[in-house]
Amino acid sequence: MSAPGIALEAKAGNGLRATVTSDGAIRVAAGVVILLVWEILVRIAAPPYVARPSRIIMVFPDVITSGPFWQAAGATLAAVFEGLAIAFVAGTVVGVAVGRLRLADRLLQLYISGLFAMPMVAILPLVSLWFGYTSAGRLATVVFAAFFSIVVNVADGARAVPPEFIEVSRSFRGSAWTRLIDVILPSSVPYLLAGLRLAAGRALIGAVVAEFFMSIEGLGFFILFQTRTFHHNEAFVAVALLAGAGVLFEFALRQSTARFLPWYRRGERGG
Amino acid sequence: MRSRETLLIRWSTYAAALTIGAALWQLAAAHTNPAFLSSFTTTAARVVEYTMSGVLTDALASSLALFFTGFFFAIVFGVGIGLLLARVRLLRVALESYIMVLYATPMVALIPFILSMMGFGFVPKAVVVFLFAIFPILYNTVEGARSIKPELIEVARSFRSSEWAIWRDVLVPYTLPYALTGIRQGVGRGLVGMVAAEFFLSASGIGQLIMKSGQDFDIPGLYGAIIVITILGVVLISLGRALENRFAAWRGLER
Numbered sequence: 001m002s003a004p005g006i007a008l009e010a011k012a013g014n015g016l017r018a019t020v021t022s023d024g025a026i027r028v029a030a031g032v033v034i035l036l037v038w039e040i041l042v043r044i045a046a047p048p049y050v051a052r053p054s055r056i057i058m059v060f061p062d063v064i065t066s067g068p069f070w071q072a073a074g075a076t077l078a079a080v081f082e083g084l085a086i087a088f089v090a091g092t093v094v095g096v097a098v099g100r101l102r103l104a105d106r107l108l109q110l111y112i113s114g115l116f117a118m119p120m121v122a123i124l125p126l127v128s129l130w131f132g133y134t135s136a137g138r139l140a141t142v143v144f145a146a147f148f149s150i151v152v153n154v155a156d157g158a159r160a161v162p163p164e165f166i167e168v169s170r171s172f173r174g175s176a177w178t179r180l181i182d183v184i185l186p187s188s189v190p191y192l193l194a195g196l197r198l199a200a201g202r203a204l205i206g207a208v209v210a211e212f213f214m215s216i217e218g219l220g221f222f223i224l225f226q227t228r229t230f231h232h233n234e235a236f237v238a239v240a241l242l243a244g245a246g247v248l249f250e251f252a253l254r255q256s257t258a259r260f261l262p263w264y265r266r267g268e269r270g271g
Numbered sequence: 272m273r274s275r276e277t278l279l280i281r282w283s284t285y286a287a288a289l290t291i292g293a294a295l296w297q298l299a300a301a302h303t304n305p306a307f308l309s310s311f312t313t314t315a316a317r318v319v320e321y322t323m324s325g326v327l328t329d330a331l332a333s334s335l336a337l338f339f340t341g342f343f344f345a346i347v348f349g350v351g352i353g354l355l356l357a358r359v360r361l362l363r364v365a366l367e368s369y370i371m372v373l374y375a376t377p378m379v380a381l382i383p384f385i386l387s388m389m390g391f392g393f394v395p396k397a398v399v400v401f402l403f404a405i406f407p408i409l410y411n412t413v414e415g416a417r418s419i420k421p422e423l424i425e426v427a428r429s430f431r432s433s434e435w436a437i438w439r440d441v442l443v444p445y446t447l448p449y450a451l452t453g454i455r456q457g458v459g460r461g462l463v464g465m466v467a468a469e470f471f472l473s474a475s476g477i478g479q480l481i482m483k484s485g486q487d488f489d490i491p492g493l494y495g496a497i498i499v500i501t502i503l504g505v506v507l508i509s510l511g512r513a514l515e516n517r518f519a520a521w522r523g524l525e526r
Binding site for chain 1: 284285287288289291292306307361364365366368369371372373374375376377378379380381382383384386387388459462463465466467470471478481482484485486488490493494496497500501502504505507508
């Protein structure tokens with residue numbers, strides 16, 4: 001099913017090659033300009049401890065070869081992945097239930113949209129009360145941050161299953177279970193991926209704020225500690241890693257939407 | 272099916288859901304240590320008390336002033352720069368990938384830098400809200416800019432449209448629906464920024480109310496303040512969504 005999508009892309013690629021290379025050059029040039037402006041502005045106008053590109057490059061090897069940095073990165077990213085996995089499974093179950101069962105929808109809709117709209121930072125004092133100032137508190141924050149965006153999107157997806165599909169499954173006497181596995185879940189996948197994209201971003205924020213608030217080992221706390229001792233350049237390496245993780249999530253989920261669900265993206269863009 | 276439901280039925284299901292929720296909460300609290308969960312009735316009583324004494328009004332006024340200051344500048348710069356990128360292709364090619372990176376970066380990570388460089392007055396806190404909210408606005412506006420077919424501007428040009436007319440008739444109508452999607456997303460992120468700023472820079476507003484209740488182990492106060500911020504979130508995000516839907520039809524023109 002994805003073959004026509006690839007063929008189309010390849011065709012477009014050939015025709016556009018010349019503009020693509022010059023666009024790449026423009027991007028690189030813009031990046032250099034941004035770094036230069038940053039460097040010059042900080043040199044002229046900011047106190048010496050403020051992070052600037054030349055210093056960040058100088059401290060970069062030291063930071064990425066240090067044990068504590070990778071321990072912090074590992075702790076944060078492990079919590080993000082674990083939390084996302086929990087939110088993914090639980091969110092899909094609740095989302096399908098809300099999307100397909102009217103009673104569940106009526107009872108839960110209000111609470112789900114309320115908790116989805118709530119700024120997740122607000123629950124930190126509550127989480128630290130329940131879980132103490134521990135990594136369990138961070139995990140709970142990540143799950144809370146990610147869960148509702150998955151529920152909301154999966155519910156939309158389950159609601160949007162074309163009724164014809166359900167009817168066909170019914171007329172072939174498919175059981176409710178086959179209908180769930182073979183009809184409802186597959187057609188909710190694009191929504192699920194969209195929810196996961198949103199959830200991944202929120203999960204990263206959740207992990208970092210939890211580390212700020214509870215002083216748990218991790219990239220957020222690394223940044224807090226380094227900036228407090230005026231090591232802004234070192235702290236910035238951690239920011240770059242977090243940004244990299246954010247971009248990677250975004251990119252991976254977008255690519256998988258484009259690769260496995262090419263019709264979805266084309267539909268979204270209106271051809 | 273849903274469209275046939277009358278408003279009355281819809282609101283009564285909401286009321287039923289709320290009643291059942293409150294009853295379950297009350298029941299759960301009766302079997303839980305009050306150090307972790309206060310009952311629905313004591314929490315509701317605390318919210319009423321906060322409202323009567325004016326504590327809540329002051330906190331909300333302070334938080335909203337912070338939110339709207341940061342958000343106002345986020346809209347001005349986000350939409351402004353986005354429209355500029357819509358007009359100048361070179362700038363868009365140069366900057367859009369960096370905007371994408373900043374859109375995906377968790378902005379909370381910058382709070383310690385802002386604290387250390389700017390201290391903890393009103394301005395740095397508004398800067399936090401601004402940073403949280405601007406990138407979804409900018410990112411979506413640029414997305415809208417990309418949706419404008421170059422032919423449209425060419426046609427406008429060949430009919431000798433003035434620069435002003437191109438902006439008014441092509442750029443703004445085509446990017447506005449996308450910008451509003453960004454503004455809706457920005458509301459949610461800006462609210463997170465608002466509470467984060469009130470927590471981590473200097474305590475004020477509704478964030479302070481939450482923090483202080485937590486530190487004092489004032490459990491009903493803590494739950495009450497969290498309910499208030501949830502309602503605030505729902506109201507602001509519904510406003511954003513209503514605005515987005517109002518102009519969403521414009522998107523249909525291009526398809």
